[in-house]
Amino acid sequence: MAENSIFNKQSLEALDSKDDIMESARVTRPSLNVVLGAMLVMCAVTAYWCIFGTINYKVTAQGVLFPHGEATPLTLPYDGTVQRVLTAHGREVKVGEPLMEVRTEMAATDVKAPEDGVVLTYRQEGDAFKAQEAVVWMMPQENDRKGHEMLVYTSFNDVRKLKIGQQVQVTPANMEREKWGYAYGKITGIERYPTTREEVARRLKMDALAAFLPEKDAIYEVKVLMDSSSQPSGLRWSREKAEKVVIPTGTFCNVQIVTSKKRVYEVLIGNVEDCINDFMGD
Incomplete structure (x- = not known):
C-alpha cells in the first residue's frame, strides 16, 4: 500500500507541474510570428493580384481552318x-x-x-x-497564308462584341484545351450580314464543313488569321508541348475570342456598386 501511495503522489505532482505544461505548449504550438508572416504574405499576394491581375471576357464559337477566298x-x-x-x-x-x-x-x-x-x-x-x-x-490561297486562315461562325448577340484585331484562341476539337493550350490568332474581318448553314455549304462546296453550324439560326462569318511562328507547326501556341502540332486545313476547332480585359479591382468595385444599387433600389 505504501508503495502505491508513493507512485500516486509522483503522478499527481507531475500533473500539477506548470513548468512541464508550459514547456509542452511551447514545443507543440507553432510560432505566432510564423502564422502572422504567412498571413501577411497571403495578403500581399492577394493585393498584388487585385491591383495588377486581369480578367478576360470572352466569346465562345466554333470554326474551321479554311481559306478566306471564294471558290x-x-x-x-x-x-x-x-x-x-x-x-x-x-x-x-x-x-x-x-x-x-x-x-x-x-x-x-x-x-x-x-x-x-x-x-x-x-x-x-x-x-x-x-x-x-x-x-x-x-x-x-496565298502561299504564306496556308494553314493560317480560319473561318469562325457566331451568333448575332456575340458578333456585336467583336472588333477587328481582337485576340483569338483556337484549339482543335479533338484536343483538350486544358492539356494542350491554344494557338493564337487575330480577327481580320467580320461579315456585316448574316448567313445560313445552307449558304455556307453552297459557297464552300463542302457540306461537311457546315455540318457543325445551327440549321435554322442566322449566323455571322468572322475571318481569323493565325499568328505565325518559327516552330514546326508554323503556329504560335500558348504551351510548348503543342508547338509541333500541325492543324490541317478543314480541321474543326473550338474558339474563344477575348472581347475585353479588366483589372480585378475594377471588377470588384463594379460588383460592390451593383450590390449597393440593388440594395438601395429595393
Missing part, C-alpha cells in the same frame, strides 16, 4: 469524261499540280491547278461533263 471552278472548253482523280477533298495544292485525268473524243489530258489553293470538291471517276461545266472546285 473557283475549273472548266474545260469541251465535253469529256473523268478518267482518274489525282487529288482529294481539302488537299492543299500548288500551281501546275495535276488534279485529274480526263478523256475527250480526241485524247486524254490533265486538269492542273491554275494557282496555289485548296481542293474543295470534284467530279468522280466515270462522270461525264459538258463543255464549261466545273470539273473541280478549289479555293485559291
Whole structure:
C-alpha cells in the first residue's frame, strides 16, 4: 500500500507541474510570428493580384481552318469524261499540280491547278461533263497564308462584341484545351450580314464543313488569321508541348475570342456598386 501511495503522489505532482505544461505548449504550438508572416504574405499576394491581375471576357464559337477566298471552278472548253482523280477533298495544292485525268473524243489530258489553293470538291471517276461545266472546285490561297486562315461562325448577340484585331484562341476539337493550350490568332474581318448553314455549304462546296453550324439560326462569318511562328507547326501556341502540332486545313476547332480585359479591382468595385444599387433600389 505504501508503495502505491508513493507512485500516486509522483503522478499527481507531475500533473500539477506548470513548468512541464508550459514547456509542452511551447514545443507543440507553432510560432505566432510564423502564422502572422504567412498571413501577411497571403495578403500581399492577394493585393498584388487585385491591383495588377486581369480578367478576360470572352466569346465562345466554333470554326474551321479554311481559306478566306471564294471558290473557283475549273472548266474545260469541251465535253469529256473523268478518267482518274489525282487529288482529294481539302488537299492543299500548288500551281501546275495535276488534279485529274480526263478523256475527250480526241485524247486524254490533265486538269492542273491554275494557282496555289485548296481542293474543295470534284467530279468522280466515270462522270461525264459538258463543255464549261466545273470539273473541280478549289479555293485559291496565298502561299504564306496556308494553314493560317480560319473561318469562325457566331451568333448575332456575340458578333456585336467583336472588333477587328481582337485576340483569338483556337484549339482543335479533338484536343483538350486544358492539356494542350491554344494557338493564337487575330480577327481580320467580320461579315456585316448574316448567313445560313445552307449558304455556307453552297459557297464552300463542302457540306461537311457546315455540318457543325445551327440549321435554322442566322449566323455571322468572322475571318481569323493565325499568328505565325518559327516552330514546326508554323503556329504560335500558348504551351510548348503543342508547338509541333500541325492543324490541317478543314480541321474543326473550338474558339474563344477575348472581347475585353479588366483589372480585378475594377471588377470588384463594379460588383460592390451593383450590390449597393440593388440594395438601395429595393
